Amino acid sequence: MKSCNVGVIGYGWAATAHIPAINATGLASVTSVLSSRPLDDRELSSRYGRPVKSFTSLKKFLAQPDLDVVDITGYPWEHTRNAIAAANAGKHFILEKPAALSWNDCLAIRAAAQKNKVKACVCFEVRHSGQFLTIKSMIDNGALGRVHYGEVDYYHGIGPWYGQYRWNVTKRGGGSSLLSAGCHAMDALLLCMGGEVESVTSLNTTSTHKYFKAYQYPTTTTTLLKFKDGRVGKCASVIDCFQPYYFHVHLVGSEGSLLDGKFHTNKIAALNKKQWSQLSIHPIDSGDVADHPYQTQFESFFKALAAGKDMPLTSLNEALNSHRVIFAADKSAAAGGRPVKLKEIPA
Numbered sequence: 001m002k003s004c005n006v007g008v009i010g011y012g013w014a015a016t017a018h019i020p021a022i023n024a025t026g027l028a029s030v031t032s033v034l035s036s037r038p039l040d041d042r043e044l045s046s047r048y049g050r051p052v053k054s055f056t057s058l059k060k061f062l063a064q065p066d067l068d069v070v071d072i073t074g075y076p077w078e079h080t081r082n083a084i085a086a087a088n089a090g091k092h093f094i095l096e097k098p099a100a101l102s103w104n105d106c107l108a109i110r111a112a113a114q115k116n117k118v119k120a121c122v123c124f125e126v127r128h129s130g131q132f133l134t135i136k137s138m139i140d141n142g143a144l145g146r147v148h149y150g151e152v153d154y155y156h157g158i159g160p161w162y163g164q165y166r167w168n169v170t171k172r173g174g175g176s177s178l179l180s181a182g183c184h185a186m187d188a189l190l191l192c193m194g195g196e197v198e199s200v201t202s203l204n205t206t207s208t209h210k211y212f213k214a215y216q217y218p219t220t221t222t223t224l225l226k227f228k229d230g231r232v233g234k235c236a237s238v239i240d241c242f243q244p245y246y247f248h249v250h251l252v253g254s255e256g257s258l259l260d261g262k263f264h265t266n267k268i269a270a271l272n273k274k275q276w277s278q279l280s281i282h283p284i285d286s287g288d289v290a291d292h293p294y295q296t297q298f299e300s301f302f303k304a305l306a307a308g309k310d311m312p313l314t315s316l317n318e319a320l321n322s323h324r325v326i327f328a329a330d331k332s333a334a335a336g337g338r339p340v341k342l343k344e345i346p347a
């Protein structure tokens with residue numbers, strides 16, 4: 001299998017985790033970086049132990065004939081332009097979340113990828129974590145029976161101590177509590193529940209603490225999901241809290257339940273339902289990009305590219321399904337909690 005040459009757009013926090021993760025796959029190598037700040041090629045190459053060329057022009061960066069994949073980090077409001085340009089240059093792309101800040105932009109990215117027959121991987125890397133690979137496998141194996149209720153919630157204070165706060169507080173930069181960060185929880189909830197969402201109802205509020213006053217959008221939202229087959233789910237996105245990072249998961253099914261790293265199932269004879277049993281997994285417990293399972297996700301993407309297939313779990317289509325639910329939730333919250341049918345967001 002030929003190693004892919006990857007060019008990274010943006011050289012901020014996420015890029016510093018993506019580059020070693022891509023190189024560690026052994027299936028690809030970061031050979032170039034596009035940054036609005038001029039970078040020192042010698043410093044970059046020595047840092048990553050291989051030749052890395054830097055660019056400040058998107059046109060020249062995309063004109064590299066031996067570039068196979070573009071990895072789009074950088075500011076969220078530049079994702080649409082960069083993803084469409086990468087697709088039009090015939091490059092497959094990795095796209096950091098949120099894929100875009102409006103549903104129309106998501107559709108434009110999808111159209112460009114389809115037209116140019118390129119594949120994409122969206123960074124909903126939680127799906128590739130040991131925790132969610134295990135949970136998904138338990139669900140698929142019937143350990144919980146039919147899951148009729150699920151809640152996955154995101155609690156992570158994004159205040160001035162956090163690098164992206166400088167742009168995340170703006171509507172143009174962060175978008176909404178869900179788009180900015182809680183999207184990981186909504187995406188994980190949709191993974192666990194499966195099936196189609198019929199409607200969502202969302203409410204929002206904001207902390208009164210001075211650190212969160214800078215936000216141009218409500219920093220806490222809670223969303224109820226109604227699925228077409230009658231099941232229900234809930235997703236809170238709370239980025240204005242003072243507490244340790246917490247990615248809460250509670251799934252309830254006809255044969256068992258799962259709470260974070262604990263479970264009970266009727267499928268194992270004589271398991272005591274008055275006590276939880278423990279899963280040997282490391283839970284998602286950090287917002288630090290150095291702790292994210294990027295390497296597993298990127299390996300999966302490069303293997304899928306070699307096979308000419310869409311990647312499992314975090315393909316563009318799969319990730320846009322989650323974005324569609326998020327835009328419906330934000331529409332509901334903006335309308336004071338009016339239930340929004342998913343069909344109001346054209347597929």
Ligand SMILES: NC(=O)c1ccc[n+]([C@@H]2O[C@H](COP(=O)([O-])OP(=O)(O)OC[C@H]3O[C@@H](n4cnc5c(N)ncnc54)[C@H](O)[C@@H]3O)[C@@H](O)[C@H]2O)c1
Pocket residue numbers: 009010011012013014015035036037073074075076096097098123124125163164180289292
């Ligand atoms: N999947 C995840 O869990 C996860 C985690 C973090 C960020 N992200 C996403 O990755 C993207 C980038 O986020 P980030 O955290 O890397 O943001 P960042 O603020 O670190 O970088 C954003 C942009 O700012 C530029 N920049 C950074 N430091 C600079 C400086 N000192 N001077 C001038 N420019 C500078 C970078 O080159 C980059 O283009 C966003 O879409 C974000 O939502 C995703």
